[in-house]
Amino acid sequence: MLIIILILDVVLVAWSLHLMQEAFDTQQFSLMLAGTLVAMSAAAMLVVYFLMGSYVGYITQMAQVPRPF
Numbered sequence: 432m433l434i435i436i437l438i439l440d441v442v443l444v445a446w447s448l449h450l451m452q453e454a455f456d457t458q459q460f461s462l463m464l465a466g467t468l469v470a471m472s473a474a475a476m477l478v479v480y481f482l483m484g485s486y487v488g489y490i491t492q493m494a495q496v497p498r499p500f
Contacts, residue, residue: 433487436480443473 447469454462 433480433484436476436483440473440476440480443469443476447473 447466450462450466450469454460454466
């Protein structure tokens with residue numbers, strides 16, 4: 432699941448760079464705004480990626496600890 436999030440994040444960054452290049456070429460503010468919003472969503476996805484990685488590591492570690500009865 433984490434690999435899918437990472438791949439999706441790379442695709443979002445590539446799309447935002449494409450949108451910003453189009454905005455620069457055609458001088459359209461709306462495309463620049465769209466590229467910025469896509470870049471911000473890619474950053475948020477990266478934060479979620481690292482948070483989920485830490486959480487999965489924590490859960491895996493807790494599952495390996497023997498519990499006293």
